Amino acid sequence: MSKETKIEDIVSLAKRRGFIFAGSDVYGGISGFYDYGPLGVALKRNITNLWWHMFVESRDDMFGIDAAIIMNPKVWQASGHVDTFTDPLAECGECKGRFRADKIDTSKCPNCGKEGTFSEPRQFNMMFKTNVGPVDDESSVSYLRPETAQGIFTNYKNVVDTLYPDLPFGLAQIGKAFRNEISPRDFIFRVRELEQMEIEYFVNPKDWEVEFEKWRLAVHEWLKALGLKPENVHELEVGDGDRAHYSKRTIDFEYDFPIGREELLGLAYRTDFDLMNIKNNAGKSMEYTVKGSTERFVPHVIEPSFGVERALMAVLSEAYTEDEVNGEKRIYLKLPEHLAPVKYCVSPLLKNKPELVAKAREVYKALQEKYGAVMWDDNGNIGKRYRRQDEIGTPYCVVIDFDTLEDDTVTVRNRDTTEQTRINISELA
RNA sequence: GCGAGUGUGGUAUAACGUUUAUUACUCCUGCCUUCCAAGCAGGCAACGCGGGUUAGACUCCCGCCACUCGCACCA
Secondary structure, X not given: OOOOOOHXXXXXXXXXXXXXXXXXXXXXXXXXXXXXXXXXXXXXXXXXXXXXXXXXXXXXXXXXXXXXXXXXXXXXHHOOXXXXXXXXXXXXXXXXXXXXXXXXXXXXXXXXXXXXXXXXXXXXXXOOEEEOOOOOOHHHEEEEOOOOHHHHHOOHHHXXXXXXXXOOEEEEEEXXXXXXXXXXXXXXXXXXXXXXXXXEEEEOXXXXXXXXXXXXXXXXXXXXXXXXXXXXXXXXXXXXXXXXXXXXXXEEEEEEEOOEEEEEEEEEEEEOHHHHHOEOOOOOXXXXXXXXXXXXXXXXXXXXXXXXXXXXXXXXXXXXXXXXXXXXXXXXXXXXXXXXXXXXEEEEOOOOOHHHHHHHHHHHHXXXXXXXXEEEOOXXXXXXXXXXXXXXXXXEEEEEOHHHHXXXXXXXXXXXXXXXXXXXXXXXX
16 A cells, blocks of 8 residues: 555545445435445455455364344344443533433533433434334334344354364354444445454363464464555554453454554454353253363353455555556556456457457457456557556456467566566466 | 535536536547557546526525534444
8 A cells, every 4th residue: 555545546446447336326325335346346255255265164163154134133132232222312412412311310411511401312223123024013123133243153053063063163154234333434444234254263261362362363364365564454452441341352453544543353252251142942051062071161252353345445455556657657456366356357469450359369268267357458559458457456467469379478467567578378377 | 413514427627697518537439559548530428316596507595315524423
């Protein structure tokens, strides 16, 4: 990321090149929702796929899950979300302070001391409400999940009953969550519909510190794989007063976004809080019996929680680069190859030479079959195509020229260095 | 949700109470082009939405929506 990169530059590029659009754009947009265009989907998928590969497919102790977005409302009562988020808040007309109407004497403002200035209490709940089934009353109310974690906890027993994995083991999930934020801000940083990649890692309580440390290191590996420079990543040890009540240790991983240093992901030790909240029909907690022993306990949980949009925004911020070539401004996305939405762009050097076009088509087809994410471009001149590909972060441009017809070699132009090398078609990859 | 500000093609912008709303880049078509946004010809494309004032509103007024910045919120 260039020092002076502004969020507007990224927003503008994201729209111009088909990465990210305002939600419902043609109708004037809707606050807190964004849509992904062709390039954005590709980039986002590359990120989530990388995560899934890294934390699920390549490990023996991790299992995937995909729970429904709408759950039994009891889930949100047990987790505390219903109570926590239905606070009636009243506002003082004098100092604009907001207070729990059920916790204070609303005849006098505890902040400025004015009397009789409070508004009627209003409900502020971050959960999106909906009704399940044809009846539209209190009995049918449920919520769009405000986090994916509960979908994992509620399936803990199902997984243990079916696979009975050794501890420690983890369940991973990628999915949407919804929060009715009062004021969504900063592009895709704070949104009302978001995607999370979450892991609940179940451990023997005596091992939590060791496992927590392993996860701390694993998180850094992940951030490295995203191409984020270590100097832009910061660990914030969340202090006693600031942690959620159930957490004994939390590290916020922050990133130097163009909007400032903000939270990118969280790593929390949640003790046995979540599993203790869930009881089976006999009122029993989710106990785990260590195989071949009589040791029984409710596992403790370490939760690495990743926001997809924030990862995406960090990747874009890190990759956005402006420099000068021949006195002209060049904008390019220095994306890691494995994240780039398009891996190769194939062009004939000249569009009006049928033999070049035919040969280029051949190469294009071959690469597309092998990699999928390949683009064809024969518009304008070659320099223009390079710049176009630069803006979407395509690492390599392959050009077919007259020599290709003779000896099957092509020019491969590197996005970051703009250097060109001549290689045989068979060596492409 | 509160306060302040801002809304013109995809992006960035100009002007104006009254002809067909300016310009650049992008984009599309054709010509040309033997490696970094060249050139020529043509083309698509905008006054956020609704109401009011007016003979006439992109321009003035009101409401809504969206965005930006503060506050608050971020369990």
